[in-house]
Amino acid sequence: MSSSNVVVLDNGGGLIKAGIGGERDPTAVVPNCLARPAASKKFLMAEQLLSATTDLTSATLRRPFDRGYLVNPDLQSSLWSHLFSSLLRVTPSTSSLLLTEPLFNLPSIQRSTDEIVFEEFGFRSLFVADSPSLVHLYEASRQPYGLVSKAQCSLVVDCGFSFTHCAPVFQNFTVNYGVKRMDLGGKALTNYLKEIVSYRSVNVMDESFLMDDVKEKLCFVSLDVAQDLKVSSAFLFDMKLVICNSNGIEILGLTNYQLVGINPSKLMKPVTFQGFVKDPAKAQRYLALRKGPPRPDPGSEETDELEVTEKPEDKNKIDLTKNEFSLSNERFLVPEMIFRPADLGMNQAGLSECIVRAISSCHPRLHPVLYESIILTGGSALFPGFAERLEMELRPLVPDNYRVKITTQEDPILGVWRGGSLLASSPDFEAMCVTKEEYEELGSARCHRRFFH
Numbered sequence: 001m002s003s004s005n006v007v008v009l010d011n012g013g014g015l016i017k018a019g020i021g022g023e024r025d026p027t028a029v030v031p032n033c034l035a036r037p038a039a040s041k042k043f044l045m046a047e048q049l050l051s052a053t054t055d056l057t058s059a060t061l062r063r064p065f066d067r068g069y070l071v072n073p074d075l076q077s078s079l080w081s082h083l084f085s086s087l088l089r090v091t092p093s094t095s096s097l098l099l100t101e102p103l104f105n106l107p108s109i110q111r112s113t114d115e116i117v118f119e120e121f122g123f124r125s126l127f128v129a130d131s132p133s134l135v136h137l138y139e140a141s142r143q144p145y146g147l148v149s150k151a152q153c154s155l156v157v158d159c160g161f162s163f164t165h166c167a168p169v170f171q172n173f174t175v176n177y178g179v180k181r182m183d184l185g186g187k188a189l190t191n192y193l194k195e196i197v198s199y200r201s202v203n204v205m206d207e208s209f210l211m212d213d214v215k216e217k218l219c220f221v222s223l224d225v226a227q228d229l230k231v232s233s234a235f236l237f238d239m240k241l242v243i244c245n246s247n248g249i250e251i252l253g254l255t256n257y258q259l260v261g262i263n264p265s266k267l268m269k270p271v272t273f274q275g276f277v278k279d280p281a282k283a284q285r286y287l288a289l290r291k292g293p294p295r296p297d298p299g300s301e302e303t304d305e306l307e308v309t310e311k312p313e314d315k316n317k318i319d320l321t322k323n324e325f326s327l328s329n330e331r332f333l334v335p336e337m338i339f340r341p342a343d344l345g346m347n348q349a350g351l352s353e354c355i356v357r358a359i360s361s362c363h364p365r366l367h368p369v370l371y372e373s374i375i376l377t378g379g380s381a382l383f384p385g386f387a388e389r390l391e392m393e394l395r396p397l398v399p400d401n402y403r404v405k406i407t408t409q410e411d412p413i414l415g416v417w418r419g420g421s422l423l424a425s426s427p428d429f430e431a432m433c434v435t436k437e438e439y440e441e442l443g444s445a446r447c448h449r450r451f452f453h
Helices: 073-088 107-120 131-142 147-151 186-200 207-219 224-232 280-290 302-306 350-359 363-373 386-397 415-424 436-442 444-451
Strands: 006-009 015-020 027-031 034-036 060-062 096-100 126-128 153-159 165-170 180-182 239-241 324-327 374-375 407-408
Touching: 006 073, 006 415, 015 073, 015 415, 015 436, 060 280, 073 107, 096 324, 096 436, 107 126, 107 444, 126 131, 126 444, 131 147, 131 165, 131 374, 147 153, 147 374, 153 363, 165 350, 165 363, 180 324, 180 350, 186 324, 280 324, 302 350, 324 386, 350 363, 363 415, 374 386, 386 407, 436 444
Parallel strands: 006 096, 096 126, 153 374, 374 407
Antiparallel strands: 006 015, 015 027, 034 060, 153 165, 165 180, 239 324
8 A cells, every 4th residue: 555545633622633545744634624704604624714804803613632532523524525625626436534532531431433434434544542542753863873762752732722741652652551631731721821811901702813922922831930930020012913803894903994894915014813923033032031041020120121111000001002012920830731730720730740651651771761761742842841741850850860751743743743654654554454344344443452451
């Protein structure tokens, strides 16, 4: 079987990454949801949600996944149908499918997925994989002489949309009894950011796409929370919004030109329905200060060197005539959830403790290798300072004679898909699959015996 006939589908709760096996990058990376703008009766999907001119203000979302599990197979099927026909342009009956499923997926959901793949789309064969094993495979192939490849062992920390998993992998198999989960992911971080901004500034509880963009562009992981809380009181980090209603008129600003019937290219001001950082240099200045010498307290005379121009009494004033809001300590308090969920009243261990528990569940002889081969993947791994903070917290919990080494994937969002693409191009891939004939004879039980241990 040629890898060109293998569709690789990393079906995440937030994003679908889909493409053809053997290629380096997926053909499509699109939201795994439908969205209906407030002024429209039509739901948009996939690439339609990525256009800068699409008005998603107060859009109603429908997601096939809830809390990490597939709860709406019909909706997922319609999304896949659009993906296969319009974006990938593949014929399922002559293609195989490599599909990722969540760890500890429920048997009823597995059966629903098998039915969609074989009965609705009619794929020739199916292989089901989990994310950690594919991440391990890809990293081992990238560095054939590295520790991950030689020891065939790693600890994959997957900070996904719904969950964060710490999963030991040994010889390309995920060690299920060692997997530890945090019920925190990118969706929870976005929701927390929406709550903070809505309380302090402007109601953005219905602006999921917008606040996702804010989080990705401005949030970072603090290396010293107490010090950053002091310094953040002397800084404001602005995120300018362009929020329009169905008629194209800005509802939070003074720029009240009408877009309907006007060619946007003729306007003096560029038109966009997405937010952007008002002053990128100002937003990056604080990150540069974190890496420099010790910073003065905000109340000291040395603060003048930081070019603080805002008066303290003006920082909490919200000017609704300007289509913008400011972020200060929200930038690092939101990712702080991953490391200190108990501070928010959640009965969850922090990420460093989760890693220790996962490794402690494995054989003692694997402990030093696992601590030295921690791989970060998932969207939250892109936060600046994530790996450094994790190593700072993990080092005191690990025996002194063990080395701690944390590697962030070159593209944490595409790492799982690239591992699947590599596996799909393997000469042994065909023998690993369950064929349509086997499914018709033995049903979903055949898939369960083959893929889940």
